[in-house]
Amino acid sequence: MTGYNPHFLNGFTIEFPKLSSNLSMTVARSDELREGYIADYPNFSIVINADEDKRSAAVVAFQFDQTLFKSTKRRGKWRMDYRFDDFDVLGPEYYYQNPYDRGHLARRSTAGFGQTQTEAQRNANETFYYTNAALQHANLNQDEWLSLEEYARNLQDAQDGKVLSFNGCIYGDTDRSITPDGLPIARVPAGFFKVLAFVNQEGELEVRAFIQYQDREALRDKQASRRVGYDNVVYQTSLMEVEELTGLIFDPKMYSANPLFFSNQPDGNPMNVVDTPERIEITRNEDIISPGQTRKTIRDDDVDVYLIAALVNPDGVDAGNEWVSMINLSGNEIDMTGWTLVDRASKREQLSITKLAPGASHVQHLSVIQLNNNGDTLELYDADGARIDWVIYQEKEVKAGKPVLFMEPTSL
CATH class of the missing domain: 3.40.570.10 (Extracellular Endonuclease, subunit A)
Structure with a gap:
């Protein structure tokens, strides 16, 4: 054989x-x-x-x-x-x-x-x-x-x-x-x-x-x-x-x-x-990296801004009234001018906020990105194109009318 x-x-x-x-x-x-x-x-x-x-x-x-x-x-x-x-x-x-x-x-x-x-x-x-x-x-x-x-x-x-x-x-x-x-x-x-x-x-x-x-x-x-x-x-x-x-x-x-x-x-x-x-x-x-290709800049460990939750399926469908929330766990105010969310389909949504105070959170209501009920990936980028955080969720985590949590409340 x-x-x-x-x-x-x-x-x-x-x-x-x-x-x-x-x-x-x-x-x-x-x-x-x-x-x-x-x-x-x-x-x-x-x-x-x-x-x-x-x-x-x-x-x-x-x-x-x-x-x-x-x-x-x-x-x-x-x-x-x-x-x-x-x-x-x-x-x-x-x-x-x-x-x-x-x-x-x-x-x-x-x-x-x-x-x-x-x-x-x-x-x-x-x-x-x-x-x-x-x-x-x-x-x-x-x-x-x-x-x-x-x-x-x-x-x-x-x-x-x-x-x-x-x-x-x-x-x-x-x-x-x-x-x-x-x-x-x-x-x-x-x-x-x-x-x-x-x-x-x-x-x-x-x-x-x-x-x-x-x-x-x-x-x-x-x-x-x-x-x-x-x-x-x-x-x-x-x-x-x-x-x-x-x-x-x-x-x-x-x-x-x-x-x-x-x-x-x-x-x-x-x-x-x-x-x-x-x-x-x-x-x-x-x-996926090919020979000689420049890597994206990763600042996950340097900037303490985190994606914490998303309302993926507010009405049992894939569109309307969806949001993603994030929190600043650093001790400093973060300038978020020009920051964007990116999904697995490479759609980009610019944040509506410009500054985030220490300990404060922000809820971004989505107009460009449509969260996928079957599971998706979300990445958060700063104005220079550096990745600040990323999360992934699966279909089994999506419940109608309930947010998907990326961080447990005890860790906040």
Whole structure:
């Protein structure tokens, strides 16, 4: 069975990731597997972390050709892979009557490519192995992770439509767990990573790495960023951070092709790198950093003005009488002339206030932005274009006639 192809990208050989010594001791091994530990499927290969409380993919290395996509149907049935012992991989019992989906790591629709419709459908069907599934919360699998998958599938920057995608689970020190009746405990991944590699429009290798958490609390001690963040948000990050969190060692060429910095900033800091390791919240595709791109100025930690609440659905519809409130928790009056709110659709609303006294709050009634009942992101920018604060809310938080709170009253 043909799996990951290191020669898939024209002009570049990208070797299958190597394993750190610690990770190597935990992977499932069998004489049925390539090199004793790599399971090959059509256009992707999987390494299983067989730790008793994990039993999920350490990495799924996947290639796809956008020029050969076909419209495929969901015809596959989830099944175990006979090449693995049953106790090496989480089976169907771990996805039964709980909030966790069988999250595809190699996505079905993205695997649906080939020279013919039959080939594309067969490739899509072969993604329905439990080796390719992970315990992914339904809210994440059907929303933010799906958005990241769509971004990868429709990536506009690949010169010839060929893309490599490396995906897998991230675990923390205090992961949640589930225990089906009569079966061993399984840890729920704290998050997932996706690393994309492609030849860009200039003919150069480019790599973009992403992390998405479904439980940031489990990774509290491993967080490089000092900024409080959210579950379910996509972060663009450095490839070295993915290595540190997973124990995977990628092809050396990929590190220099990744635009984010893990440690040393560039001389003179022409790209406005604020801190390292870099981790950039992605609320829209325009936020994704390309090589040499200047970063937006972030003043979240410098200016103590915060978004605190929003009336998203005053009448059960997406328009009319909506507002966003903010508060000045500093000891100084803040000049807010020219400040703006920006939503996920990049609509901008200029604030109606010019100054905000210490401890005072402001309610901005919206006329340009229409808050989305299905969830949205709001960012607050000063007159110089520096981001002062940002918040995200989900559909489940939206109640008719009740504001969504971004800060608890006890923290004000």
